[in-house]
Amino acid sequence: MKTVLYVAGEELALEYHQHGDSDAVYDLVWNGQAQPPAHVIAIRDDTITLLVDGRPLHAYVVRDGDRSLISIEGRTYEFNHTPPRHARARQRGTSGSFEPEIRSPMPGKILDVKVVAGEVVAEGQTLVLLEAMKMENALAAEGQARVASIHVADGDLVELGQILVELEPIEAE
Amino acid sequence: MFSKILIANRGEIATRIARTCREMGIATVAVYSEADRSSPHLYVADEAVCVGLAQASESYLHGESILAAARRTGADAIHPGYGFLSENATFARAVADAGLTFIGPAPDALSAVGNKIVARRTVAQLGVPVIPALEDLATDPEAVREQVATLGYPLLIKAAAGGGGKGMRIVREEAELVEALSAAQREAAAAFAEGTVYVERFLERPHHVEVQILGDTAGNIVHLGERECSIQRRYQKIVEETPSPAVSAALRQKMTLAALTVARAVGYDNAGTVEFILDNDGNFYFLEVNARLQVEHPITEWITGLDLVHEQIRIAAGEALGFQQDDIRRNGHALECRLYAEDAARGFLPSPGHVLAWHAPQGPGVRVDSGVESQTEVPIYYDPMIAKISTWGADRESARRRMAGALRQTAILGLTTNLPFLIDLMDHPAFAAGDTHTGFLSEHFPNWQPGEQPHRLAAALAASLRRGPHRNGEGQTPLPAQDSPTPWRQLGGWRSGS
Numbered sequence: 001m002k003t004v005l006y007v008a009g010e011e012l013a014l015e016y017h018q019h020g021d022s023d024a025v026y027d028l029v030w031n032g033q034a035q036p037p038a039h040v041i042a043i044r045d046d047t048i049t050l051l052v053d054g055r056p057l058h059a060y061v062v063r064d065g066d067r068s069l070i071s072i073e074g075r076t077y078e079f080n081h082t083p084p085r086h087a088r089a090r091q092r093g094t095s096g097s098f099e100p101e102i103r104s105p106m107p108g109k110i111l112d113v114k115v116v117a118g119e120v121v122a123e124g125q126t127l128v129l130l131e132a133m134k135m136e137n138a139l140a141a142e143g144q145a146r147v148a149s150i151h152v153a154d155g156d157l158v159e160l161g162q163i164l165v166e167l168e169p170i171e172a173e
Numbered sequence: 174m175f176s177k178i179l180i181a182n183r184g185e186i187a188t189r190i191a192r193t194c195r196e197m198g199i200a201t202v203a204v205y206s207e208a209d210r211s212s213p214h215l216y217v218a219d220e221a222v223c224v225g226l227a228q229a230s231e232s233y234l235h236g237e238s239i240l241a242a243a244r245r246t247g248a249d250a251i252h253p254g255y256g257f258l259s260e261n262a263t264f265a266r267a268v269a270d271a272g273l274t275f276i277g278p279a280p281d282a283l284s285a286v287g288n289k290i291v292a293r294r295t296v297a298q299l300g301v302p303v304i305p306a307l308e309d310l311a312t313d314p315e316a317v318r319e320q321v322a323t324l325g326y327p328l329l330i331k332a333a334a335g336g337g338g339k340g341m342r343i344v345r346e347e348a349e350l351v352e353a354l355s356a357a358q359r360e361a362a363a364a365f366a367e368g369t370v371y372v373e374r375f376l377e378r379p380h381h382v383e384v385q386i387l388g389d390t391a392g393n394i395v396h397l398g399e400r401e402c403s404i405q406r407r408y409q410k411i412v413e414e415t416p417s418p419a420v421s422a423a424l425r426q427k428m429t430l431a432a433l434t435v436a437r438a439v440g441y442d443n444a445g446t447v448e449f450i451l452d453n454d455g456n457f458y459f460l461e462v463n464a465r466l467q468v469e470h471p472i473t474e475w476i477t478g479l480d481l482v483h484e485q486i487r488i489a490a491g492e493a494l495g496f497q498q499d500d501i502r503r504n505g506h507a508l509e510c511r512l513y514a515e516d517a518a519r520g521f522l523p524s525p526g527h528v529l530a531w532h533a534p535q536g537p538g539v540r541v542d543s544g545v546e547s548q549t550e551v552p553i554y555y556d557p558m559i560a561k562i563s564t565w566g567a568d569r570e571s572a573r574r575r576m577a578g579a580l581r582q583t584a585i586l587g588l589t590t591n592l593p594f595l596i597d598l599m600d601h602p603a604f605a606a607g608d609t610h611t612g613f614l615s616e617h618f619p620n621w622q623p624g625e626q627p628h629r630l631a632a633a634l635a636a637s638l639r640r641g642p643h644r645n646g647e648g649q650t651p652l653p654a655q656d657s658p659t660p661w662r663q664l665g666g667w668r669s670g671s
Contacts, residue, residue: 003637014633030630038634046530048639052631059628059635060584062529068636069529071584074596075623077632105522107553111359129356133523133557135339135407136360140520 005079108132182254184544187214206232250274259465286462306373332361338408339364384432413469418607475507517594529587534579
């Protein structure tokens with residue numbers, strides 16, 4: 001069997017073949033590289049117990065539409081099963097990334113728009129103050145940029161994902 | 174004793190209170206807002222009443238609706254939990270006027286400690302140290318600038334009617350003062366309907382230490398030791414422990430004596446907490462009294478063997494404490510981690526949503542107080558704390574290792590939580606060394622990211638072999654041998670692709 005999984009635009013190829021006559025031992029090829037065989041100890045409705053590289057692991061698995069969410073040892077892994085519709089190879093929080101559209105991370109109320117169109121902002125500079133879940137949340141620029149446009153005003157109620165501010169990157173000198 | 178208690182709260186604390194009521198043979202009434210129709214706190218109670226709209230001000234904070242629900246269901250007492258109406262003296266009086274019992278301190282004691290400025294003055298008169306502060310701020314920002322110059326920077330702005338970190342701001346230099354003042358006033362007004370703020374000197378790297386007290390209506394009062402609550406983000410606690418690694422036996426004696434002095438002076442009864450800030454030279458200063466059950470009460474229960482909710486109910490029913498200070502033994506060490514629906518990699522931004530899967534840890538010395546279940550919502554309207562995990566050990570290191578293991582056993586899928594952050598925190602050498610202070614997270618985790626994903630291959634294999642229960646009942650065809658929902662299926666006879 002071969003599956004391809006997608007993480008934030010990255011493609012991960014996994015081949016898994018049953019090892020000889022064994023029901024529960026799999027030979028693995030991970031992104032073209034052979035891996036030590038894995039033992040599949042048990043598959044249940046929402047959990048799988050594996051022995052990977054000799055180490056027993058208990059995985060909680062949930063399928064939500066096209067994505068699979070897996071929790072192992074308190075850490076969450078998320079994969080998509082089909083390629084992303086928009087080939088935006090962007091990963092949040094990694095160096096070199098830049099998100100030009102500042103969207104509301106949750107429904108809430110705009111308390112204060114701290115910038116004006118055309119203004120040059122520094123990395124980490126607060127653009128908008130959003131009140132949600134009883135707290136003030138500062139939404140900041142991820143890098144140096146120029147404010148291209150502003151779509152909200154003080155007091156506006158905003159929805160999850162609504163575009164608040166658009167930025168355009170400035171090349172570092 | 175009461176026959177029926179209405180629990181005026183939601184989430185984990187409502188569930189926790191209902192459990193004790195059930196053990197005491199007392200019937201319970203849960204209340205819920207329209208956003209909480211499917212919340213787990215409803216089905217641990219004997220009755221459930223909708224008290225209004227999703228916004229807390231129209232439901233959990235709406236005293237009249239809560240009282241009406243109590244009357245309608247024939248409850249004879251109201252337990253307010255923490256937050257919401259728990260420290261509202263007006264509500265406590267209204268409950269008493271309606272002929273019911275408010276499970277908490279007497280309204281006069283609530284008033285005496287409710288306003289932080291008033292409490293500071295009362296406490297200073299008792300000879301208990303308070304942090305240098307300016308209580309009467311001018312309205313004009315320029316005048317404030319001159320006023321606070323006498324205190325010096327850094328400063329801390331706090332809400333007079335405060336709690337939970339709302340309306341608090343650290344000001345490191347004069348240039349930040351005006352903006353911080355207006356933000357703190359706005360936040361305070363939104364959270365407490367009272368925008369008054371004051372300014373105090375900000376201590377660097379202090380410990381936040383609090384003393385649990387318990388008093389009956391006859392004036393007997395004891396302390397149950399201290400809790401260290403220094404690990405905070407956005408001025409809200411995320412990890413607590415008892416005893417405090419920073420408090421020696423001699424210091425404990427002084428701090429608990431000060432706490433009892435404060436409690437006696439205001440005629441305090443029921444459970445309460447006296448908060449102090451402790452500097453690195455062993456000087457402590459009174460901060461405030463939390464006149465309620467604290468979020469972190471389980472760790473005190475771990476080491477004393479007492480059920481604080483049980484004690485609260487007995488005291489409110491007029492019973493005597495039944496034990497004295499010398500009867501209280503504190504055994505071992507306990508830790509609590511608060512699980513929040515928030516993104517620790519993005520400034521601890523709340524991340525409400527749908528919980529697809531929830532698995533709580535278990536084992537010796539592990540306790541979970543949770544307000545979530547699989548397939549429930551974490552609504553946007555309330556605090557993003559969804560569960561508390563606490564562990565006990567014979568000593569601090571045993572409790573810490575147990576916590577590190579318990580967190581790795583925990584699974585929550587569908588929304589972003591601080592679980593991986595808590596794991597990294599428990600593993601950090603400075604935490605293991607007990608070097609906790611309120612600046613710990615900004616010092617050691619200034620730009621935390623989820624980091625390594627050590628079991629990515631195993632996760633990918635798990636995702637490929639078993640795509641799990643579908644949220645919407647559609648999607649990929651399951652692999653052949655998995656079409657029946659038999660649990661604990663062993664792989665015998667299973668053939669890939671057959």
